[in-house]
Amino acid sequence: MKQEILIIQPLMPELSEILHQQYHCHRLYEQTDVALFLSQHGHKIRAVATRGDVGLAAELMAALPALELITVFGVGTDAIDLAAARDRNITVTITSDILxxxxxxxxxxxxxxxxxxxxxxxxxxxxxxxxxxxxxxxxxxxxxxxxxxxxxxxxxxxxxxxxxxxxxxxxxxxxxxxxxxxxxxxxxxxxxxxxxxxxxxxxxxxxxxxxxxxxxxxxxxxxxxxxxxxxxxxxxxxxxxxxxxxxxxxxxxxxxxxxxxxxxxxxxxxxxxxxTPHIASATAETRQAMAQNVVDNLAGWFKGEGAITPIG
Ligand code: 8YV
CATH class of the missing domain: 3.40.50.720 (NAD(P)-binding Rossmann-like Domain)
Incomplete structure (x- = not known):
């Protein structure tokens, strides 16, 4: 059975496609009634995929009781409540060094x-x-x-x-x-x-x-x-x-x-x-490597081998 993951905002299409092949992906940005969606599916979500410029709102994190892993397509964690993640033992990964x-x-x-x-x-x-x-x-x-x-x-x-x-x-x-x-x-x-x-x-x-x-x-x-x-x-x-x-x-x-x-x-x-429209990491080579990093972090996690680039 596929693991269930939550995608907060659109990711680059190539990454989305791989994630959709490997996981049961819920797209938060497509939900019209977020509260209803969370009450029905929130408890099944073990991992989130988000972007550096999007993060994960604290209230949303609170509505995901089974959350173990937040993978960030980027390095910015300013939109993630890291203290709450630490308290709940949630691992946060970033695309360290790549960009x-x-x-x-x-x-x-x-x-x-x-x-x-x-x-x-x-x-x-x-x-x-x-x-x-x-x-x-x-x-x-x-x-x-x-x-x-x-x-x-x-x-x-x-x-x-x-x-x-x-x-x-x-x-x-x-x-x-x-x-x-x-x-x-x-x-x-x-x-x-x-x-x-x-x-x-x-x-x-x-x-x-x-x-x-x-x-x-x-x-x-x-x-x-x-x-x-x-x-x-x-x-x-x-x-x-x-x-x-x-x-x-x-x-x-x-x-x-x-x-x-x-x-x-x-x-x-x-x-x-x-x-410029937030393009500092937006080269084909780097975005490809960032996408691979997200894929590898999720794969490592669900294989029980742990995340590859967790923040310290
Ligand atoms: C990306 C970023 O533009 O790494 C970050 O924190 O803001 C950028 O690299 C972003 O994550 C992609 O949407």
């Missing part, structure tokens, strides 16, 4: 595209305006100062890439890095003051909520560029939009938004931003 390079690559892409105005230059060229006037000047990236908020695996991968651009590297993190020359600051305000590029690579949990506000943006200053590949919740978006509208910072490269997939419509009218 690190891609997220770091996108951070650099956003740094380059904001400072060198790649998107605006592309629009300029396609419009034919090049025949009337020369393109606007961008700003240099190489040799500038980057401040990385959060030096976990992704933050460190961003720093290594920045080192390749001869940037001066600083960071805030609870642990000191052994890397010679990387300067550690005690708080975000100091880091922002140091930075030409302030890059957010921290988890999106409650302690980091709206940590980038008007004060931090003032500290970043008129030459500064904010890059966010973490979570929209880390930034006070009203403050950021105001700072961008009034040019109190130079620009922003944003892959994540507080109310995504819907975003504050004011972002779209700003010309000093480069915006």
């Amino acid at each position: 690190t390079d891609d997220v770091a690559d996108l951070a650099l892409a956003l740094m380059l595209s904001t400072s060198r105005q790649i998107v605006a230059q592309d629009t300029f060229l396609r419009s034919g305006a090049w025949q009337q006037r020369p393109p606007q000047l961008g700003n240099k990236l190489s040799g500038k100062r980057v401040g990385i908020m959060g030096l976990g695996k992704i933050g460190a991968a961003i720093a290594r890439r920045c080192a390749g651009f001869d940037m001066q590297i600083a960071y805030c993190n609870s642990r000191q890095s052994d890397e010679p020359g990387w300067q550690r600051f005690g708080d975000l305000h100091q880091l922002a003051q140091f930075s030409d590029f302030l890059v957010l690579a921290v988890p999106g949990d409650a302690r980091n909520r709206k940590m980038v506000d008007a004060e931090i943006l003032s500290a970043l200053g008129e030459q500064g560029i904010l890059i966010n590949v973490a979570r929209g919740a880390v930034v006070n978006e009203d403050d950021l939009i105001e700072a961008l509208q009034t040019q109190r910072i130079r620009g922003a490269g944003l892959d994540v938004f507080d109310s995504e997939p819907g975003i504050d419509s004011r972002f779209a009218s700003l010309n000093n931003t480069v915006l």
